[in-house]
Amino acid sequence: MISLADQFLVLVLLINFISLGTSRLIFSIRAVAAQGVILGILPGLIHPFSWHLVGITAVIIAAKGFIIPLLLNRAVRSAEIKREVEPFLGYVPTLLLGALFTALSFGFAGKLPLAPEHQNYMFVPASIATLMSGFLILTTRRKAISQVIGYLVLENGIFIFGLLLAEAMPIMVEAGALLDLLVGTFVMGIVINHISREFSSLDTSRLTSLKEE
């Protein structure tokens, strides 16, 4: 099962690059949804079967794979935008930076001591690389929806790390964290709709009325 989990993690890393490199919002949302579904499957691959596990898998696939992407899709449709235009940093530089961060996170993870049962997994570098990719998307894109996608990728990175901690985190806290992230995305979705109503676009670089002179 180890190698299967690692292959899924490679997929997660590839999806990071898809989201970093595409300008089509719908495509980007789909990629993140696919990433969410993979994250839902992962716990089943590394932990022994239990009903608690089935529940978590179902919740994660439903939330990350369907509900949140649906919300974002609706926002895209209601605002009638298709593409991210003129990001603060071009697609090629972001992709290169993403590759650099991915390499660095493998280096970072190599320096830190791992528990023996996790030695052969790629969880730590995959988690940090995904986190950094999310951060990159967040900081380089203009559209509010792209920024939410960045936030989601960042959360996914954190989630991958959380998989290593199933024993340390009681289910209540796990559920609470998941719920918070979900509610956060919901609120962001609502705010997006209000932004499109106020500014008739989802371009956050137009949000400049509060700049210091």
Next chain:
Amino acid sequence: MFAALIILPLIGAAVTWLIPYDRLRPKVFSLFALGHLGLTVQLLSNTPPPSAGGWFVLDALGKIVLLGTSVLFLFCAVYSIGYLYYRRERSNRILCVGMLVCLSAASMVTITHHLGLMWVALETTTISMAPLIYFNRNARSIEATWKYLLICSVGVALALIGLYFLAYATIVAKVEPSLLLDDLVRDAGKLSSGWVHAAFVFLLVGFGSKMGLAPLHSWKPDAYGEAPGLVGAMLAGGLVNLAFLALLRVYQLCLATKEITFFQNALVSMGLISMVFAAIFMARQADFKRMLAYSSVEHVGIMAVALGLGGKAIFGALFHILANSLSKGVMFLASGNIHRSYNSKNTSQVKGVLRRLPWSGALFLAGFIAITGSPPFAPFISEFTIISSAFIQGRVVVALIFIVSLAIIFIGMALTVLPMVMGEVPQESESTSYRDTVWTVGPPLGLLLLVFLLGVWIPEPLMSLLNEAAALLEVPR
């Protein structure tokens, strides 16, 4: 008892949600705030033992923050009765519900020793406040809400990965995996230093951005500037302290590991950067609510510096939690009144406040004197303690930067505040229906009296509480 503290505001949120009348809702809201303060006082005087396997512990640090939050909340709630009367044009349902949900989550932060649960509660306070910043439903407030939501959520998410690193350090060290503060402190010596170090960096950045330490403060002026006065008071006097409490928990952990010097230095430098930033942006600030936001950046900076210095300054930091939140309450509530009366928060239009609103103007002026650290008000005591401690420890450079920033901030703030309150009301000034009433002036006045009282006399129970809390943060020799 612990459960009641969390459930009572939630019941309040449900009840205020169901009330259909905008006039009645703030009154019920205040009743629940009063009930919460009653429970808080009860818990403080008669602390129950830890419950639920050490998850819920009310220690001295939690008590200070809980007390400050609950008192400020009550004053804000009472103020809302008068304030929302002038905002009848829109429903106040979301405002009352959001505030109460936030109070519930805030109480959770103060009474839990489980860092994961604390994180969940902290993130809940962030989300529950977002709709309130959007109270005015215009383009500027949506921009502020977006910035606040995104930066704080990302910040708190980074703190979560910091917590995960800590938990993973326990797994690597083969001790009982746990995120309970007491377990972590006990096993701190065995934890792998690489993970712990990385964890502290993420936790500092995460909670630092929620607290608004420079250079992670960019959401603050917008959010504080656009939020209604009482929401601003709650953000600057309540939520800031919760994030600081989270940093105090990390500090407690650092004390048990070997990382304390690194963490202390990081706190001192971030704190000083915040103060210098505030000093730069405070000058010539044309919007008085944004000015208050920079003042908040300054004061979180002061708390961070004090915590980083250690020694006697710790007492100053803890006392400043209360002093800052009460004085910020005065300033924000008074500024809410001024904003209502002039229908503007630009100092080019707001002049002669003392003539137009003698009470609110005087409160704003007194609040300014208090918040800049002048005697006989409470912030003077804390700031003086911190500066003298810095000199005693031989940290002359830190002390000098601290004093110079305070002086520049005093001048910068005076240049905005004095022309505002003095002088004549401009001819073209818009006339509004707002008049000072007991309900809108009473709460900030009450807060000011508290700030004054704490400045001249600290009651014995509070003194011993502060000392007990400071002992928890002492660097072992």
